[in-house]
Structures are given as C-alpha cells and as structure tokens.
Amino acid sequence: MALVLARIDNRLIHGQVLESWVPFVRADCIVVANDEIAGNQLQKLMMQASVPSRIRVEIGTVAEAIALLNSTQLDHRRVLLLFGTTSDAVRAYQGGLIYNRLNLGNLQANKGKARLSCTLFLDPADLDHLELLDQAGVKITARCIPADGERPWRKLIPASRGRGK
Amino acid sequence: MIGIVVVTHADLADEFLQAAELILGPLNAVASVSINYEMSVDIARKALQQAVNKVGKDGDGTLILTDMFGGTPTNISAEFLQEGVVEILTGINLPMLIKGAGARVNKNLDELTALLKDYAKNAVMRPSELLRSAGYNGTLEN
Numbered sequence: 001m002a003l004v005l006a007r008i009d010n011r012l013i014h015g016q017v018l019e020s021w022v023p024f025v026r027a028d029c030i031v032v033a034n035d036e037i038a039g040n041q042l043q044k045l046m047m048q049a050s051v052p053s054r055i056r057v058e059i060g061t062v063a064e065a066i067a068l069l070n071s072t073q074l075d076h077r078r079v080l081l082l083f084g085t086t087s088d089a090v091r092a093y094q095g096g097l098i099y100n101r102l103n104l105g106n107l108q109a110n111k112g113k114a115r116l117s118c119t120l121f122l123d124p125a126d127l128d129h130l131e132l133l134d135q136a137g138v139k140i141t142a143r144c145i146p147a148d149g150e151r152p153w154r155k156l157i158p159a160s161r162g163r164g165k
Numbered sequence: 166m167i168g169i170v171v172v173t174h175a176d177l178a179d180e181f182l183q184a185a186e187l188i189l190g191p192l193n194a195v196a197s198v199s200i201n202y203e204m205s206v207d208i209a210r211k212a213l214q215q216a217v218n219k220v221g222k223d224g225d226g227t228l229i230l231t232d233m234f235g236g237t238p239t240n241i242s243a244e245f246l247q248e249g250v251v252e253i254l255t256g257i258n259l260p261m262l263i264k265g266a267g268a269r270v271n272k273n274l275d276e277l278t279a280l281l282k283d284y285a286k287n288a289v290m291r292p293s294e295l296l297r298s299a300g301y302n303g304t305l306e307n
Contacts, residue, residue: 015187015188015259015263016187016188019188019189019263019267020188020189020190023267041296041299041301042292042296045292045295045296045299046292046295049290049295145188145189145190146190147189147190147191148190
C-alpha cells in the first residue's frame with residue numbers, strides 16, 4: 001500500500017478532495033478515519049455515493065482505519081487518508097497507523113479557536129496534538145488544495161506558541 | 166486547450182467560476198459573462214464576443230455554458246454557434262463546470278460537449294433514494 005496523502009479535513013470527503021486531491025496524488029482508495037461519521041448513516045451513504053466507482057472507499061472509526069491500513073487488504077492501493085480532527089490524527093498515529101507527512105486542509109470553526117489561515121482554526125488542544133505529531137517526526141504542512149502553496153504549520157502559529165513552547 | 170465561457174442571468178456566471186476555483190484553484194482559459202437587467206443585448210453580445218475570443222485564442226474551440234435554455238444568455242450565445250469552433254450546453258451545474266475544466270485537456274470540442282451533457286444530467290442526485298436503496302425508509306432513524 002502507498003499512503004499518498006494523509007489529511008485533516010473536517011469536511012472529510014468533499015469537492016476539494018474528490019476533484020483536486022484525488023487526481024493530484026492519483027489515489028485509487030479513500031479511507032476516512034473518524035468516529036462521528038462512522039455512526040452517521042446518511043452522511044456515510046452520501047459520501048460513498050459521491051466517489052467514482054473506480055475508487056475504493058472505506059469510512060470507519062479511527063480504530064477500524066488503523067486495523068484496515070495495517071492489514072493486507074489495501075495492498076497495491078494508493079490510499080488517501082482523511083481525518084476529521086487533530087485528535088483523530090493523533091489517536092491513529094499512537095494506535096500504530098504511521099504516516100510521515102500530514103496535510104492540514106479544512107478545520108473551520110466559528111468561535112473559540114484562533115484563526116491561523118483562511119481554512120484553519122485551531123485551539124490549544126489542536127496545537128498540542130500537532131506538536132506531539134511534529135515531535136514524533138511527522139512533517140506537517142498546510143495546503144487546502146494542490147493549487148495553494150504549502151506552508152509548514154509552525155509558520156502559521158503566533159510567536160507566543162512557536163517552537164519550544 | 167478548449168476555452169470555457171459561462172454565461173448567465175445576473176451574477177451567477179461569476180459565482181460559478183468562483184465556486185469552481187475554490188475547489189480546483191485558478192483556471193486557465195475560462196471566462197464568465199454575467200448579464201444583468203440593465204445591460205443591452207448589444208453590450209452583452211460584445212462582452213460574450215470578447216470572452217469567446219479570449220479563451221478560444223489558441224484555436225481549440227470554445228464551449229459556452231449557459232444557465233437556461235430559452236433565456237437571453239442562451240439566445241445570445243446561439244449566435245456564436247459554429248461547428249467545431251463554438252458549442253453550447255445549457256443548464257449549467259457545478260459538476261458540469263468542474264468536469265469540463267478537467268476533461269477538456271484530452272478531448273476535442275464535440276467529444277467534450279457530448280460527455281458533459283450526460284455527465285451533468287447524471288450528477289443530479291436525490292439523497293433519499295440512496296437511503297431507500299440502502300434499506301432505510303427515506304428518512305434516517307438512528
């Protein structure tokens with residue numbers, strides 16, 4: 001299995017992922033790791049139906065995604081992995097779903113979170129999660145769609161929350 | 166590359182482009198012509214002519230996407246029809262525009278137009294049918 005993109009996107013499978021990222025990374029499999037969506041039948045059905053049939057889709061809990069990606073079921077697949085939250089990403093990593101790079105896509109919030117870019121709003125818990133992954137060696141960058149520039153996540157953070165917090 | 170011009174009533178055309186670029190990023194050889202109520206047919210025709218010239222300048226042809234068959238944007242566009250050079254599809258939707266922006270690289274104008282006509286129709290979905298086919302009753306009881 002080739003993990004061609006690991007991304008945090010609270011919209012999970014949506015237009016930017018299907019129309020821009022899938023062709024850009026030439027993915028033939030999308031795995032969603034998010035406990036909330038795993039329990040929402042309507043959203044699950046709609047997301048599954050939105051994906052072209054040549055692309056395999058697996059939508060499950062973080063635990064299910066860890067098991068799936070560590071099995072042989074997706075051998076020969078080019079997998080695009082989606083998390084809904086920074087917590088999903090950390091839980092997956094700590095549970096043995098290892099990725100070297102992490103893309104920050106959409107993490108919008110209305111209030112209580114600091115705006116780091118037009119699509120990224122993070123609170124201190126999010127920053128702790130990213131810090132933890134960064135310390136573990138994951139290269140984290142922000143890039144909403146392939147046409148956007150890629151920026152290291154630390155560059156987005158106000159100085160008071162920079163390196164060596 | 167085949168050029169694409171979106172032509173609509175009011176500001177839909179501009180907004181369609183904005184929505185497509187939010188998903189795909191900046192697009193080349195795409196233009197919008199928004200026809201407002203204060204705009205004369207002459208001015209609208211000139212604006213469309215300029216847009217067609219601009220996006221079609223490399224000679225691969227131009228596809229005009231309009232909002233509604235029977236409306237002025239379509240009627241004005243029809244004056245530009247020319248086999249192999251300018252084609253029109255009416256009833257634009259976002260899947261039509263997004264697919265067109267990507268699929269035009271390896272198709273000629275006729276193939277692209279035929280593909281998008283079917284694609285855009287099939288992109289109309291009724292989510293409650295998905296539920297029914299999955300064994301639910303059209304609504305969801307969790």
